[in-house]
Amino acid sequence: MKNIGILGTGQVGQTIGKKLVQLGYNVTLGSRTADNEKAKQWATHTGSTAKTGTFEDAARNADVVFVCTNGAGTLDAIKMAGAENLKGKLVIDLTNPLDFSNGMPPSLLKGLHNTYSLGEAVQDAVPDAKVVKTLNIVNCEVMIDPTKSGGQPTMLLCGNDASAKAEATKLLKDFGWNDILDLGDITASRPMEAYVTLWVRTYMATGNGYNAIKAIR
């Protein structure tokens, strides 16, 4: 596995993409349009193995795809990437269905909480892909360096395919995670996404955007 596609050109996509380039992967940062200025600047600053393209480009050429869009745009991005381009591939979903329409703190988007989740919606949109939900529970700097939390936090993950979770776990270890808890099938996206509302409250109460949890078990 050499080629990784990233859907989303925001802070999460750029940070994950840069880390993957540093780890030796060819990375394509995908966006809605091929001429996204932010993505082009990222590629210029990141190196020769950092490329840009559409969501479809990013997915088609990839062995593994990271979904790093905002929650409201995730399903559109998956659709634009194309189910045929994601077929059989590990799709790592980092997104959260946050609804900021009533300001802070966010709630979760209608239809994507309690008995359903964005992780499941992504898997349902591309049933032939192997979706793994992970990394959504910390900020993007902690995603690629858990020690930035100031402790030894736990990373959660879930998904329906054991080999896909094993592959995702290897990438998590490359990011520095040494305590990884597999919560089961993709329905565990529900509590993993709901947890993010607790993350936001901890951030609001402490001012610490690097907060994380250690699962004691």
Add this chain to the structure above:
Amino acid sequence: MKNIGILGTGQVGQTIGKKLVQLGYNVTLGSRTADNEKAKQWATHTGSTAKTGTFEDAARNADVVFVCTNGAGTLDAIKMAGAENLKGKLVIDLTNPLDFSNGMPPSLLKGLHNTYSLGEAVQDAVPDAKVVKTLNIVNCEVMIDPTKSGGQPTMLLCGNDASAKAEATKLLKDFGWNDILDLGDITASRPMEAYVTLWVRTYMATGNGYNAIKAIR
């Protein structure tokens, strides 16, 4: 503060009640009816300062009330306790609005998740009481002895009244909690109750019912 009322005669109420008796409080374990056999047996085994009665008895004589019913029965119990008997008092809400109607894992009860919570519903039912949500995030043995988790976990709490939260914090310290995180007003019950669905998934994945979290911040 010498007299504590407990609403609920299940494992949580009995465990909390016994611990409070050991700490020197007069404790009344309240139930729907005055002749609850389970409550009477608890009192017999717990000591002379352990008493039983109705929800109303437990609330009327108390300086502080712990709500330890199951989630589906909480608002009924509060109603039976009587708003006039809870007026001005610290009401510590340990309940979770879990819906087991579709088996394991539970979801959260209709109307009590995402943009509302059971903690808020309790506060709204007794607006003159000072509701503090806490302890709902661990099993009842860990509630009264956090070291049983095998680590140094964090206890979360929230509520609208600062002095009530300070009083609840003292009781938490008596239970052995030395890392307590105040998440703000009672609306933080939303993520605190949603977190319990993550607790259940961790339990299902690991078999460890003593699991807890350390909030790294």
